[in-house]
Amino acid sequence: MKARILITLKTGVLDPQGKAIQKALGSLNFDGIDGVRQGKVIEIDLAETNEVAARKQVSDMCDKLLANTVIENYDIELIPSAA
Amino acid sequence: MKARILITLKTGVLDPQGKAIQKALGSLNFDGIDGVRQGKVIEIDLAETNEVAARKQVSDMCDKLLANTVIENYDIELIPSAA
């Protein structure tokens, strides 16, 4: 099983990278950009094959390490391995 | 329209971050982890409402700025705004 975790900043939390990208896109003449946010994606190959157990394991990982839940949200997507 | 861009390292490119995360998860006693890769996710709010045009615009952004195509791949997902 593969887990894809999207980690994004909570609304209201400062995002200097997102802001800088927005500015840079502007100066490259891309327009119509109303906002940019940058986050992380972490992909984990898991031995676990049961979806419920996998989700539980990954959300534990997020709470304990992968996300700083004071400032970040996470979202887990599970992708079963091609059998 | 909102675009979500996943930027990940090409296969074979060393991912020190992923490696460090994998080790850290191991020492937190998570097991059955066969691999970890870290990438970036960038979310952009676009004024553009046409899907084809939006995809073209975002992939231009990726080539010109957002991704380092020497070592990174990107993948674009478009999410129409709730009207």
Add this chain to the structure above:
Amino acid sequence: MKSAILVFPGTNRERDAADAIKLVSGKAPTMVWHQETDIPDVDLIVVPGGFSYGDYLRAGAIAARSPVIADLMKKAKSGITVLGICNGFQILTETGLLPGSLARNTGLDFLCHDVHMKVDNNQTRFSNKYAPGQIIRFPIAHHDGNYFADPDTLKKIEDAGQVVFRYCTPNGDISMQGNPNGSINNIAGLTNSDGNVMGLMPHPENLIDPLLGGTDGRIMFESLIGRAA
């Protein structure tokens, strides 16, 4: 004064901190490896600068989950003095011992240069040898020093006088001009609500000798000694 310095893989300013402490207190600190579960009984625990675990994932994140942290939390809660410098500050926010978090510098670049700071609170064990409102000059060397706290937390911090140092211009203006990294309210260093744990981004340990351009950093260590002598 007995002191200990925590060392994580990737820590790289532990020698600088040890030199400063030794110079001021005459006693070399004990180096404590991150795998250890007991920190010796000391008056001061320093979490030094560097790139623990390469700052991978988030600056300080992996270090904050090391075995040694449990005892650090325990000792901090019992009132032992804890000083986190640069990466140490980032680690302390990741453990929750200090409020808020440190984001990438607004300009996105790593920055190494001198900054000015105003002493906002000289009634702490870290700053009692500075004059109130004194303008001091410290070097910075960081990539993620942009202090952030949500409005409620920020209000609590400010109301309780937890801010010890603020970035300022050479003449003492607390403005964006004097702010190298975008920190909210120009916060360069702050304590926890009990006042025994402080984190700051600038490097007092690199300004302890006139030969190196000044001694403003030394005063912080002297403040700490004064208390624990």
Add this chain to the structure above:
Amino acid sequence: MSKLDPGNNSEPEVNAVLGAEHGLAPDEYQKIIDLIERVPTFTELGIFSAMWNEHCSYKSSKKWLKTLPTTGECVILGPGENAGVVDIGDGQVVVFKMESHNHPSYIEPFQGAATGVGGILRDVFTMGARPIATMNALRFGEPGHPKTRHLVAGVVAGIGGYGNCFGVPTVGGEVNFHKRYNGNILVNAFAAGLADADKIFLSEAKGVGLPVVYLGAKTGRDGIHGATMASAEFDESIEEKRPTVQVGDPFTEKCLMEACMELMASGAVIAIQDMGAAGLTCSAVEMGAKGNLGIRLDLDHVPCREDAMTAYEMMLSESQERMLMVLDPAKEEEARGIFEKWGLDFAIVGITTDDLRFRVVRNGIEVADLPIKELGDEAPEYDRPWVAPTPKAPLEAGAIPDVDIADALLTLIGSPDLASRRWVWEQYDHLIQGNTIVRPGSDAAIVRVTGHDKKALAFSSDVTPRYCEADPFEGGKQAVAECWRNLTASGATPLAASDNLNFGNPEKPEIMGQLVRAVEGIGEACRALNFPVVSGNVSLYNETKDEPILPTPTIAGVGLIEDLANTARMAFTAEDEIIVLVGATDSWGTHLGQSIFLREICDLEDGPPPPVDLEQELRTGNLVRGLIHDHLVTAVHDCSDGGLAIALAEMAIASGIGASTNAPADPSQVAAFFGEDQGRYVMTLRLEDRDALWDRCEKAGVGIAEIGKTTASELKLGEAKPISIEDLRDRHEAWFPQFMKS
């Protein structure tokens, strides 16, 4: 599918065509067959191509490198190991080297520059020295070229990203822009470390039947053919020569260094060699050949991070942050413990043998069996044809327009090659380790020797490529002289140098001529100044579509300061002091050929470069050092790019104190203020020391001219209109940040 495709597991047939694809000329391929009396296996061909390419074998340059002076009173170990070793007294040595990472940095500037820093740091700590300082000499294309800004941003961030995380101060370097680097940038990285003289570690294996141990990061398919690429010209097919880019992991390198230091202290290390260019191949062959031993590697034990790697791939991988060691078997467990503590891989991958063969086994099958000494010793060595460059005619009398001196100064101080490099070095941690006494932005950086109150080392890196283009011999001399002069201006005694020779395609006689003449110039200057070359690196084929770079022999020098009290800075220290120009002829300045003034103001790159009188250089430098030691001068700055006017402006900007000069009696005001005559220093002194100073100059036979006084806050050059220091500083500081923002 290309036969070089690292993903291709079925081995191609080995023949001359495949040899050519590996960069081996037909006669080189034949030489292999003659040597081993059979057709090599695919893996063996890979090994030969790695050992015999330009980067590892120095086949075009060796003949000329041998002519450089490499010994001296202070030299403990010259070229031949990972880095040079120089005595600094008290039982301590400084270990240093400079190395290029040009091609990779052009392809992926961040990672290319980062891994360049990683490589040079490894060279230094492999010898048992803890790194204390790094420098970087960078050349980019013209600022207006569409790629330049991206390359500058990436390279600077990459150097900072690696050095800052590793924890070594980056204290110096160079940045130049010129259109001849549009297609080939240069990234030369220097590192210096400290060690005890009796605790230097070498790569020579000793003892038969001992374990060969692999340490550090895992092996991937990174940079396979990196060394071959560094020996080929860029062309349209560069994309194809781009297998996987190497990514640096400074965190792992920092752990590797700490682990190596612990391991060395434990007494377990018999021989050690880092895996740099052509990784496992070069390191294993070198350890065996130097020790007159054979090596047998069993690749099944090599820690890999990718599946199904072939022997060929493993032997050629340039994955970073790896080491090879021969260990004392009695200490094996202790050694393993240290590496595990630091979270690094530790694997026994081979054994030393007495048969002088280099044997490689994969899946139980021997895939290489080669004579180990011949792999290095029999590498081709060429005496390539060369032609001496034609000397440039002196500038014509009317070539120099009469311009406003003040306006010209304002233009020059904010021009790409003279503007402040603050934007660059503020991204480098230059303070870590708490010993940086003089920060970047001065003549030489000064770093205190840990554990000493007074003792320090000075570092400088220099070369003026436009001089080398006009006359490689004088340019080579000048690079050495300027480095030596910068060290001297800080009060240091220059000890020794490392050279990084960057040139175009040596198969072209005119390029080979540049190399030969530059090396001759460097040799002559090093001999005259007692400044031996103890390490270095050669980077050739820096050309794209037939356009070579400017010849760029970078010189990085190290000087010793016995007492920090006896040093000088370039900042003026007080108003109303006398300003003198020492080392001058009767005139304040004469030479405008190849000057910055000529290029920036007249849009002309012409004439011969300024000649260097080495005997005069030595006399002047020794005098200046004596004056600094005796505290007879209060500020010292060497006169280089941009001449006297720029030197004065830099001293004013550094201090906030102004200067006013007399009107020079010279026939040309422009030459007086902007001439780049060599061997000169601008200094200040107190009024009461005037007689003593003139006396010293006279005794030393060194020319001195009193040129003016320090003043409040303006710079006034002769009759020209005064310029406020604020204006000068603004111009000086503005260019780089503005360029990077635009």
